[in-house]
Amino acid sequence: MPAISFQSISKTYPSPKGPKGSTFKAVDNVSLNIEEGEFFGLLGPNGAGKTTLISMLAGLSRPTSGHVQVLGSDVQTDYADARRKLGVVPQELVFDPFFNVREMLRIQSGYFGLRNNDAWVDELLEGLGLADKANANMRQLSGGMKRRVLVAQALVHKPPVIVLDEPTAGVDVELRQTLWQFVANLNKQGSTVLLTTHYLEEAEALCGRIAMLKTGRIVALDKTSDLLKAASSNVLRFKTADALPAELAARARITGRIVQLPANNALEIENYLAAVRQAGVAVEDVEIRKADLEDVFLDIMNKQGAHA
Numbered sequence: 176m177p178a179i180s181f182q183s184i185s186k187t188y189p190s191p192k193g194p195k196g197s198t199f200k201a202v203d204n205v206s207l208n209i210e211e212g213e214f215f216g217l218l219g220p221n222g223a224g225k226t227t228l229i230s231m232l233a234g235l236s237r238p239t240s241g242h243v244q245v246l247g248s249d250v251q252t253d254y255a256d257a258r259r260k261l262g263v264v265p266q267e268l269v270f271d272p273f274f275n276v277r278e279m280l281r282i283q284s285g286y287f288g289l290r291n292n293d294a295w296v297d298e299l300l301e302g303l304g305l306a307d308k309a310n311a312n313m314r315q316l317s318g319g320m321k322r323r324v325l326v327a328q329a330l331v332h333k334p335p336v337i338v339l340d341e342p343t344a345g346v347d348v349e350l351r352q353t354l355w356q357f358v359a360n361l362n363k364q365g366s367t368v369l370l371t372t373h374y375l376e377e378a379e380a381l382c383g384r385i386a387m388l389k390t391g392r393i394v395a396l397d398k399t400s401d402l403l404k405a406a407s408s409n410v411l412r413f414k415t416a417d418a419l420p421a422e423l424a425a426r427a428r429i430t431g432r433i434v435q436l437p438a439n440n441a442l443e444i445e446n447y448l449a450a451v452r453q454a455g456v457a458v459e460d461v462e463i464r465k466a467d468l469e470d471v472f473l474d475i476m477n478k479q480g481a482h483a
């Protein structure tokens with residue numbers, strides 16, 4: 176039985192651009208099974224539909240069509256069961272400012288009918304580096320600390336399926352490391368993890384399998400290692416202040432003065448450099464690096480025409 180099953184899920188909203196009464200699909204017929212024990216990444220540019228999918232999974236928003244199940248429990252017809260199996264760490268930081276951290280976690284335990292949950296709450300506080308903040312009032316905490324409490328809150332009922340919606344947005348390196356260590360450990364012990372992130376380096380390091388969404392549709396779905404294998408193996412990177420010849424510019428990813436060109440072999444790299452020299456383009460800081468998930472992501476996103 177899959178841990179998470181999206182079955183032909185669509186979500187339609189009123190169109191912000193078209194004539195009155197017109198609609199668009201924020202999520203367009205997505206079918207996806209995430210198996211128990213997976214560490215799964217859901218990637219996509221802003222507005223691709225990631226949060227919409229997750230809010231339907233969490234029962235916060237109703238699909239226009241299709242079904243979502245958590246370990247066999249249908250989110251719409253069997254909400255209480257589905258919710259119990261799921262721990263969702265939301266993007267936004269919303270808290271009641273009057274409670275301290277431990278009180279928040281006790282209250283959350285109460286929502287799930289859990290008494291005597293203190294041992295697990297202590298473990299969460301310890302694992303997330305919150306032990307010395309247990310008695311601090313929520314409004315006294317920094318943004319990063321609040322985010323840790325959100326994670327603890329989502330995990331208070333030991334859910335077998337954990338969903339993290341951009342948990343590291345605006346978070347410092349230390350918290351990221353604490354968070355990933357903690358979540359990777361839960362995954363090792365059998366929890367299923369679904370992660371959305373814009374940090375492709377994190378997704379590459381953590382996720383065994385990845386789906387990429389664009390304008391509400393899945394445009395890539397594979398093991399992370401196979402996605403990387405399918406990409407060009409290398410990237411030639413250099414800096415220049417000059418304009419590139421059109422042929423190279425069409426193939427390059429250009430960020431300010433940094434130019435990156437995908438290359439499958441040494442000959443392609445030589446050809447690039449020869450073309451640059453012939454065009455009289457002055458280059459510096461030349462390096463060759465292995466292609467990473469960001470290269471794969473940009474490649475896939477560029478290949479897909481807009482379907483909106």
Ligand SMILES: Nc1ncnc2c1ncn2[C@@H]1O[C@H](COP(=O)(O)OP(=O)(O)OP(=O)(O)O)[C@@H](O)[C@H]1O
Nearest residue numbers: 188189201202219220221222223224225226227228
């Ligand atoms: N309540 C709503 N009403 C109308 N349109 C909405 C609503 N919520 C989301 N949308 C639209 O649906 C599309 C998908 O949004 P969603 O938030 O799911 O994207 P996302 O992939 O999570 O993006 P981000 O990376 O920016 O968080 C966007 O075009 C967004 O404007």
